[in-house]
Amino acid sequence: MADITLRQLELFTALVDVSTLSEAAERLHISESALSQAITALERAVGEQLCVRRKGRGLQLTPAGQHFASRSLGILRSARDLVLAPRHGEALRGPVNLGCFASFATSVIPEILDRFPQRHPGVTVDVTVGTHDDFLPALESGRLDVAIVYDMLLPVGYAQREIYATELEAVLHPDHPLAQDDAVDLAELADEPLIMYESSPSTMNTHEAFASRGLRPRVVASVPQVILVQALVGRGVGYGLLMSRPNSAPVSVEGLPLAVRPLRPPATRTHVVAIWPEDMTLTPRAAALVDFAVEALGDRHAGTGAARE
Numbered sequence: 001m002a003d004i005t006l007r008q009l010e011l012f013t014a015l016v017d018v019s020t021l022s023e024a025a026e027r028l029h030i031s032e033s034a035l036s037q038a039i040t041a042l043e044r045a046v047g048e049q050l051c052v053r054r055k056g057r058g059l060q061l062t063p064a065g066q067h068f069a070s071r072s073l074g075i076l077r078s079a080r081d082l083v084l085a086p087r088h089g090e091a092l093r094g095p096v097n098l099g100c101f102a103s104f105a106t107s108v109i110p111e112i113l114d115r116f117p118q119r120h121p122g123v124t125v126d127v128t129v130g131t132h133d134d135f136l137p138a139l140e141s142g143r144l145d146v147a148i149v150y151d152m153l154l155p156v157g158y159a160q161r162e163i164y165a166t167e168l169e170a171v172l173h174p175d176h177p178l179a180q181d182d183a184v185d186l187a188e189l190a191d192e193p194l195i196m197y198e199s200s201p202s203t204m205n206t207h208e209a210f211a212s213r214g215l216r217p218r219v220v221a222s223v224p225q226v227i228l229v230q231a232l233v234g235r236g237v238g239y240g241l242l243m244s245r246p247n248s249a250p251v252s253v254e255g256l257p258l259a260v261r262p263l264r265p266p267a268t269r270t271h272v273v274a275i276w277p278e279d280m281t282l283t284p285r286a287a288a289l290v291d292f293a294v295e296a297l298g299d300r301h302a303g304t305g306a307a308r309e
Contacts, residue, residue: 003045004042004045004046006075006076006079008038008041008042008045009072009075009076010028010076011028011030011035011038011039011042012038012039012042012050012065012068012069012072013069013072013073013076013141013142014027014028015039015051015059015061015065015069016061016069016073016140016141016142017137017138017140017141017143018059019058019059020058020059021035021036021039021053021059024059036053039051046068048062048064048065048068049062049064049065050062050064050065050068050069051065070279073141073142073280074279074280076142077142077280077281077283091120091121091122092120092122092123092284092285092288093122093123093285094122094123094124094283094285095123095124095125095126095285096123096124096125096126096145096146096283096285096286096289097126097128097143097144097145098112098125098126098127098128098144098145098146098147098148098286098289099127099128099129099130099134099135099138099139099144099146099147099148099149100127100128100129100147100148101129101130101131101132101135101147101148101149101150101272102129102130102131102199102225102226103197103199103202103226103242103243104226104243104245104272105127105129106226106227106248107245107246107247107248108148108245108246108247108272108293108297109127109129110247111246111247111296111297112125112289112292112293112296113125113127115292115296116289116292119288119292120285120288123285123288123289125289128144131199131200132149132150132153132154132200132201133200135147135149135275136155139158139275139276139277140277142280145276145282145283145285145286146274146275146276146282146286146289146290147274147275147276148163148272148273148274148275148293149272149273149275150166150201150202150243150270150271150272150273151270151271151272151273152201152205152270153200153201153204154275157277157278157279158275158276158277158278159275159276159277159278160273160274160275160276161273161274161290161294162271162272162273162294162298163271163272163273163274163290163293163294163297163298164246164271164272164297164298165269165270165271166243166244166245166269166270166271166272167243167244167262167263167266167267167268167269167270168205168206168209168241168242168243168244168263168266168267168268168269169241169242169243169244169260169261169262169263170184170189170239170240170241170260170261170262170263171229171230171233171239171240171241171242171258171259171260172184172233172239172258172259172260172261173233173234173236173239173258173259174257174258174259175236176239176259178261179259179261181261182261182262183261183262183263183264184261184262184263184264185263185264185265186209186210186213186215186263186267187213187215189217189239189241190210190215190216190217190218191218192218192238192239193218193219193220193237193238193239194217194218194219194220194238194239194240194241195220195221195222195223195228195229195232195233195237195238195239195240196217196219196221196222196223196229197222197223197224197225197226197229197240197241197242198222198223198224199224202243203222205268206241208268209241209263209267209268212267220237220238221237221238226242227252227253229242230242230251230252230253230258231252231253231254231256233252233258234251234252234254234256234257234258235252235254235256243268243270246297247297272297274290274293274294
């Protein structure tokens with residue numbers, strides 16, 4: 001087999017999560033013809049067809065190409081870590097690409113971006129906010145080092161580390177009769193107007209919480225952002241069901257007060273975790289970031305009880 005360069009591996013792995021060669025070329029900031037020639041040269045060196053390129057029908061990796069891409073990502077990660085790995089006594093330096101689930105990003109990311117650089121000034125953190133559907137392919141393709149998500153509906157093949165415990169809570173207008181209670185039963189809420197937080201896996205989680213009690217919620221609005229749920233609750237449009245979070249004050253974006261109560265009996269107790277592909281080793285930088293998240297968010301969350309939305 002002819003020699004293969006790291007640049008060739010970089011170009012090929014860019015094909016993993018795109019549907020056309022032109023899309024990959026745009027991401028790489030090279031011409032489509034130059035990328036096509038590079039892939040052809042790589043296939044000649046490997047002696048295998050790594051992808052199928054059809055005009056008007058996009059691009060698809062062959063089984064050999066998928067295997068080659070997976071192995072290439074590992075090689076590229078190792079090469080990057082070799083260059084950026086600190087010598088004994090040296091400070092960490094280099095990038096960490098972090099994904100964070102949208103519903104709790106406002107409670108997690110400010111803590112990380114404010115305090116983590118104080119501990120590791122040579123490390124830069126690039127944040128992507130989204131959902132499981134965004135993060136899983138990005139982790140597999142190497143575009144993310146690690147993602148912070150709910151430990152719910154995760155497929156096999158991912159290593160994980162617990163950051164903090166969380167559970168479903170009721171978010172009420174302060175004048176709601178149930179706001180006078182220390183805890184709320186889902187049965188008391190079933191006929192009330194629910195502002196549904198519409199996001200995977202949160203929506204399914206809420207429906208399952210009701211179904212497990214033989215109940216069905218009365219959904220009056222479905223919105224894609226936690227702050228919209230809180231804003232509508234603050235206006236008295238309905239109530240919300242949200243997972244507990246650290247660093248969260250019981251107030252809407254408009255400054256209106258909210259009453260947050262635990263559910264009785266508890267529903268949907270789970271964890272927020274850091275995940276990464278189990279066949280990949282975290283870089284020292286990403287491992288340090290996960291350590292920091294556990295220390296800064298886990299201890300604080302456990303020490304104050306379930307934070308109130």
